[in-house]
Amino acid sequence: MRILxxxxxxxxLAAALALVRKGHAVQVIEQAAALEEVGAGLQLGPNAMCVLAALGLGEAVASAGQAPAAITLRDGRSAREILKVPLGEAAKRRWGAAYVxxxxxxxxxxxxxxxxxxxxGALALGVTLAAIDHRPDGVAITTASGDAHSADLLIGADGIRSQVRDTLVGPDTPRFTGHVAWRALVRIDPADPAAPPPGVGAWLGPRRHAVTYRIRPDLVNLVAVTEQADWREEGWNLPGDADRLRADFAGWNALTRLLDRVEHPxxxxxxxxxPMRAWHKGRAVLIGDACHPMLPFLAQGAAMGIEDGFALAELLPMTGDPEPALARFFALRQPRTARIQAMARSNGVDFHEGNPLATLAMRLPLGRAAASRPDAVMARWDWLYGGGPGGLHGGKLA
Incomplete structure (x- = not known):
């Protein structure tokens, strides 16, 4: 099929690569003139790495990043370890791929x-989508420059402010969660004993938490989340004040040296x-943040977009009407993404628990279980990280 x-x-990009490998003709349009990202790190669980391996990119992605040995939850002020989830070789053995x-x-x-x-030539940069014409046998689009393109299928992978979504279901109004995240990439000396420990660290405290992990040996990704009563702008790269960030996390001594190095958060x-009630209409379908944007408290936003692209390519026929496959894609993928959305939302509450007794009750059993039976702690994540490429379980997509 011809797919836009x-x-x-x-x-x-993951969807395009998966579709091309299946034999479809793909054209990707992107309004940015260059693929330049504001500095940011991301976490790819074994579920995402299994898909990338199936696309022939597992080794390249692993080589470009770091493989943390564990995810460790700590108290923000005391740095006391609360819970550790083994990763590294343990993740490879249990889930078939590393955590990167x-x-x-x-x-x-x-x-x-x-x-x-x-x-x-599959990727065209500097192309802005202006209009979409849904037809019984396909989709036609017009760009801002007046160029026209037609295809058998249109995939909206245009993010949280998706123009394709607006044409399918109309605009919606997101709910501000009360959480505001600070983001920064911080250069460190790996040999500095005051640097955050290797691995993924989640530092928890009343009404705030921070996450640290290395994306290169000398580069740490920092995400620090606080609570705020109101916010009007739904942006993720708005400039912040480094002094205010340090004030928000005053007393978190294990992070002080790292916060002191932050210049422009x-x-x-x-x-x-x-969760949406439908991801497709006619010959158009949504994937990734366009249909299931999620809070970052489970680190699965990128992974779900990667899974979507692979799953859609597996389900689409080579010719004919794609709509039955789009309906199946939604039926198989929506429960999984909705579950992850809900768990990420729940984590955002748990990470900020301010009642000391409730915090103690939540954390102590988890810590004891992790220390005595790490396999049992890992088993809690089999539904998320296991199952093979794209969440494939016995030929069915999860």
């Missing part, structure tokens, strides 16, 4: 280069959306 994809982010942290721009670059090798107001 709006958006060259992680979901759009890397720079977002590195992943986008790897995907874009692989797509160019697979189908030269960005702020990100976290908005939430309810």
């Amino acid at each position: 994809i709006a958006g060259a982010g992680i979901a759009g 942290t890397l720079h977002r721009a590195d992943l986008v670059g790897i995907l874009a280069e692989a797509l160019e090798r697979a189908q030269p 960005l702020r990100w107001a976290l908005h939430d959306r309810k």
Whole structure:
């Protein structure tokens, strides 16, 4: 089929590569003139890495990033360990792939280069979508420059402010969660004993938490989340005040040296959306943040977009009417993404628990279980990280 994809982010590029490898003709349009990302790190669980391995990119992505040995929850002020989830070789043995942290721009670059090798010219930059015409036998689009394109299928991978979504279901109003995230990439000396420990660290405290992980040996990704009564802008790269960030986390001594190195943090107001009742209409379908944007408290936003692209490619027929496959795609993928959305929302509450007795009750049993039976703690995540590429379980997509 001839397939148009709006958006060259992680979901759009992963979908394009998976579709080209199946034999479809793909054209990706992206309004940005270059694939330049504001500095940001991301986490790819074994579920995402299994898909990337199936696309032939597992080794390239792993080499570009870091493989943390564990996810460790700590008290923000005392740095006392609360819970540790083993990763590294334990993740490979249990879930079939590593857990990887890397720079977002590195992943986008790897995907874009692989797509160019697979189908030269498939990616068109500096192209803005202006209008969409839904037809019984396909979709036609018009760009801002007046160019017209037609296809058998349109995939909206154009993110949280999706123009394709607006044409399918109309605009919606997101709900501000009360959480505002600070983001920064911080250069460190890996040998400095005051640097945050290797691995993924979640530092918890009343009404705030922070996450640290290395995306290169000398580069730490910091996300620090606080609570705020109101916010009007749904942006994720708004400039922030480094002194205010340090004041928000005063007394968190294990992070002081890292926070002192932050120069130009960005702020990100976290908005939430309810799960959608449909992701497709006619010959158009949504994937990734366009249909299931999620809060970052489970680190699965990028992974779900990668899974979407792979699953859609597996389900689409080579010719004929794609609509039955789009209906199946939604039926198989929506329960999984809705579950992850709900768990991420719940984590945002738990991480900020301010009642000391409730905090103690929540954390102590988890810590004891992790110390005595780490396999039992890992088993809690089999539904998320296991199952093979795209959440495939016995030929069925989860």
